[in-house]
Amino acid sequence: MTLIAFGINHNTAPVEVREAVAFAPEQMQQALESVRQNAKVREAAILSTCNRTEIYAELDGTDCVALLEWLAQFHQTDAARLTSCHYSYVGLEAARHMMKVASGLDSLVLGEPQILGQMKSAYAVANDAGSLGSQLHATFHKVFSIAKRVRSETAIGENPVSVAYAAVSLAQQIFSDLKKDTAMLIGAGETIELVARHLSQQGLKKIIVANRTLVNAVELAKQFDGEAILLADIPEHLHRADIVISSTASQLPILGKGAVEAALKKRRHKPMFMVDIAVPRDIEAQVAELSDVYLYTVDDLRDVIDENMRSREQAAKIAEEIIEEGVNSFAEDLRAQDAVATVKVFRQSMEELRDVELAKAQRLLQSGADPQEVLQQFARNLTNKIMHKPTQQLKKASIAGDYDLIASMHRLFELDIAGGENSAPRDIDKSENS
Template sequence: MTLIALGINHNTASVDVREAVAFSPEQMAAALREASSGKTLQEVAILSTCNRTEIYANITDDTQGGQKLLGWLSEFHNTPLEALEPCHYVHEGADAARHMMKVASGLDSLVLGEPQILGQMKSAYATANEAGSLKSGLHNAFHQVFSVAKRVRSETAIGENPVSVAYAAVTLAQQIFSDLKNDTALLIGAGETIELVAQHLAKQGLKKIIVANRTLANAARLAEEFGGEAILLAEIPEHLHKADIVISSTASQLPVLGKGAVEAALKRRRHKPIFMVDIAVPRDIEAQVGELDDVYLYTVDDLKEVIDENMRSREQAAEIATEIIEEGVGRYQKELNSLDAVATVKAFRASVDALRETELEKALKLLQSGVEPSDALNQLARNLANKIMHKPTAKLRKAGAEGDFDAINTFQALFELDVGTDTLPATNDSKGQNIDLNSEKP
């Protein structure tokens, strides 16, 4: 089995493409079951955020698994394969583990070190676990990833400065409105990102916050925390004219704010400008809204320039985080190697146990036939030793004949044999010599 990470993110694809392959919460369980139902992909987890869609899997065919996974992604979302091929990436084995650790630690995010991604990855793990698409391979990989991400957070300053998509949106609002103390913000959604936006706005002394959400109770919870007003999504047109700032981040598959509603609000505002940031993928605000003269509409991609200015303080911490990740990759690889060794040990033990049972049965028959116990025991010991030694001895003779001294030296180290300097050549310079292994034929 080979660990694979396939994805499309903000660095490789535009918002349009990312929208096309985004998984809604309602789709996730069915998608996981479908993806893990084939022979090639037996373990699957999916991470889908506004900036990335990534699929983590253990595959049996490491030469075509990535291509089959991309094909499945294309088919599931009814998106042409040729649209995904130029903007996808695939990592395998240790590289896949390294990539997952970078993602969970925030090193691959649009905002360097942003903390939300770790929670999103944990949710992806929990969802896959609940859907039954995880087995021991991905379980172990995720546990290593979470362990590394925890170290990065606790041992570096990667997350100390408030640099995030939410923070960048508020920073951009400050550049347009010099003083937010006289402004009103309409926040669409009530999730973690919107909550962060509300926190940053409150710190800037914003006059009023209106929270719109599909569930009024969730909107009320967030609005109450910041002394704001809660409304339903359907009530947005009635309140939109009050908003100087609109920031939206929902999980809706369709836009929640259209051009017509914004035009009506602008008329009531007498064309006083509205600043809008659409953080959601798929987009919450129709792209045509940006065509209106008195609207300043920004998407996630537009925030990149603002974010670049705020991320420099985290670059040094990222270097330390990279070292921690490399240590984590090393541990992950060692665990995989140890699992391979465990399988070999089990097979070896089973083989020896089978020989033991066979020879023990022969010895018992000898005793029953009247043979002296000492003779039966000697025969048992001799036969068992010869049978155990037979295959390794044959392999050693072949290694000697072929000059494969690495195999011979490995055998010596494995059984801690001291054969002296006169028995075997010390280097490969002696290839071709005849070797007397001084071992009895079984």
């Protein structure tokens, strides 16, 4: 059985390919059943996010062609489309890859925390579907353990490295409890959507989306149970906002000093936090002159992001060391499992020999044979049978010059040969030529 990590991600495939092989949550049960039947895998789990689709499996061999063909067939796409953009890892490399993914080292944004939860969800879904066996269970638990160490022993996920997240983090520094605050988001593009998502996750009380096109504002606002207004309505509602974050494509400022001053008067000069992510700027620079306004521009955020990225890169080096420790520990676990399997087979074979000789001894006792002689014969026969196969193999090893096997026998049984030597027999030919 071989551990395999197979998939595509943001580094190997464009978004149109990633979309083509993504799994919706409602497809997972069917997909896990299908991959085990059609790709002939013993165990399987599937991780599917916007940036990656990966299959973790236990195979009889190391050939991943069946997985590629199954993935293409399941999603009714051309297998050739995936040939140049897929990757596969085998054995310990597969375990190392899974640890990197779970720790955020393989993410589009270094150290992003969501991936660990997504991998845990993939494990839970596969477990519920009955597609996990002992090997993948053990692998996932080791992966989660290492990812937890990376999170707790490094700062890889502590500092924001996206403009949207940095803006929200600054807001949290100024407003300790966002559950009491209202945010006005100006624009309805991808960055503003990310800001809205981060704010919503922090439990923000209210979101107001202002946009040039009301339909787009409504569409975004309803995702977060918010309110939609037009840009022209901003002065009427601005006083309600504790937080203002703006990101539009406007060539002229949308929010001027006069409008902010009027809003502050209505707020009785309660502080306002503003972030202007737009280039050109949406908020007039003079707004920063107002004593009750904390105004940050995209350049202010970039300084924070660059510093945080450097911090994450340093943390990633420590994380790599933790992962290597995890891979080594995983390898030791696998070797221990091999030893347990070997001991189990060895014990079974010895017990079979014992039972055969014991049955013979019992028959002799029942026929009236002398018990002392029966015991001696039982011990003699059992010893001879236990010694037979090892003796034959040692003779063959000696003839073939396989002294490693003989030395292993010395270590295994702690043998003390004549003269107290515990090494392999001397290489006579080499000694004579020296």
